[in-house]
Amino acid sequence: MDYPAVVASITKIDRRFIYLLVGLAVAIPLLLAHQAEVEPTEESMAFHAGVSTLGEGDVVLLSTDYHAGSASELNPMVRAFATDVFRRGARLVVLSLNAQGTGLVEAEINKIAAEYDRTYGVDWVFLGFRPSTPAVILALSASPHSLFPQDFRGNELAELPLTAHLNGYRDFSLICVISSGATAQDWVIYGHGRFQCPMVAGLSGGIGPAFQSFVDTHQIAGVLVGLRGAAEYEQMLELPGEALRALFAQSLTHMLFVALIVIGNISLLATRWIENAMR
Amino acid sequence: MDRRIRIVVLVLGILAVVQFFVPHASGRWVHQKLLDWLVILESGALVAGIVALARHEVLQFGASGGRARIYPLLTLVGLGAMIFSGILGPINERSLFGSLYAWLLQPIQATMLSLLVFYMASAAFRSFRLSSAPATILLAAALIVLLGRVPLGEKIVPNISLFSTWIIRVPNVGATRGLWIGIGLAGSATALRVILGIQGPASWKGR
Amino acid sequence: MSTDPSILIPAVVTLAVFSILYRENPVFRAVERLGVGLAAGYAFILIVRTGLIPRLSKALGAPFDPSSVLLLLPLAAGIGLVMSAVGHRTQLARFAVAGAAAIGAGLALPLLMQALVLSQMKASMVPMGLSSVVGFNALVIAICVLTTMAYFSFTREPTGIRALFAISGLYTLMIAFGATFASLAMSRITLLIGRFLFLLRDVFHLVQ
Structure with missing residues (x-):
């Protein structure tokens, strides 16, 4: 030879x-439709535990920062998180820090809200996109109405029951950041650094390892990393979805x-x- | 001119720092105004970027001939379609604006980024080599984490997930913590240099 | 196969982008350039229609209010930036850049030290030793932090013990980069799975 x-x-x-x-x-396992099982990591269990503290009527801020490129990885997290929040009777204020992902997030939450019979304006509101992440994070603490006089759909924020009396971070029981980029870091620096707001995060695989040190310092209470993190969360919620399948x-x-x-x-x-x- | 810029930078920078230590209502008012300004300025910068792109494409359309003209024209068509549908109609999912986003922009962006897997696989085969000690360590860590993060890896190499988790939670945390501390120190020093006019817009002369 | 345009159009676009894997071709270039235009137009509408217009219309509704007057300053500077983008360089654009840099630096200065430096240093100063797993891990983390920082210390040429620290720092960084590469590969694979799932399930109905 x-x-x-x-x-x-x-x-x-x-x-x-x-x-x-x-x-x-990629294609053959999808055609076989084999559903995998995963052992949840401590970080994912901490994420779930953070959401478990929510009760009826609590208000949660969901900040999303990803565009369609990262949707397959982060959409399952958004879906599972919104489901978890609505199942607990909590309410959701959603905002986007990436212009290209704005329409994507609204469509996802809309579907889940319809499934759980949640009313727009009462149980959830979509604020839309604003540029300058540090300024948005800091401005939400004191003047959300100044930064967002209207929601994404053009409703006056002061006229919606959920947001009429919103005054800042003290009104949020939890902040969840779903991110594929640097805004997760901005949330740690400007959000937790200044206001010590309780925070959990869902991160794309590429940035996950860099943020592990913020879990150790409890600046982020719990974290889901990549598709595996999303799959673990789906499994904990007994809500088999795209992440477990993939x-x-x-x-x-x-x-x-x-x-x-x-x-x-x-x-x-x-x-x-x-x-x-x-x- | 340079002096006026220096004064603007110094005053705005000091106001932005001082409000952090002044919990009084006046401090909060200044804080809110500065944040408003920052959002508007960054919006202006983004709009300027988009306008610059449009200008570039128009110039390229004029300069090129034949089939090459189609490409700048397509960029302008995409830009114009989004802007006009967004100005003239609603912007929800069922609108033309929402449909352009969901039917065209979303699949283009998602597929573009997914192409990277193919290139990464090709690069892993051709370039990920045991060429030196640091490269070998990088390769070993990558292989362990690749195997340890998926259920199938655990079946092939038992307990690999424990080792993979240890790598992420211990040496990885040590290295990234060192980097974060460095970023924090360097970022603070740079911020101070910008406010004092040693670096940044206040130090740019004659431009 | 689906005949719904909301599925068919994205499917055609997806396959057009995948065509680059075979070789460079005009269809891919066309879709790529269309995507650039659409993305820019989408961002423009979000910034202007949902961001700037509601705030400015509120300000113009009360033109003599001091807050409204103060909003006009950054707006003028922002217009200066846009003018410079079309080739008319103005002093306003310089003020806009200077203002944004100054405010950004001022907001970051106190928080960077607190959120990145002090918190991370505090987390590294925990009981460590060889008698327990937790203590051993804390020791390894502390060594890795010190060696990584030593690697980026360029004040003096590393010799002797300092060189040993710097080389160890390089190895520590390589472990972290290896972990990051693996996680990044995982992340990108997920994106491809998303596109394949769309084609196999929504377009060709090959899977449920």
């Missing part, structure tokens, strides 16, 4: 073959990544070994 040729063909493999493997690793595809694609890294390195080592042997 011509080993040098075999090794050379592995290292020079067409990128489109790798793309095909990735596509198959976890098998996620597993298989992770294995493909591991295999590609290992094969890539073996082929490199083999090339070096063959080169040395031929000298």
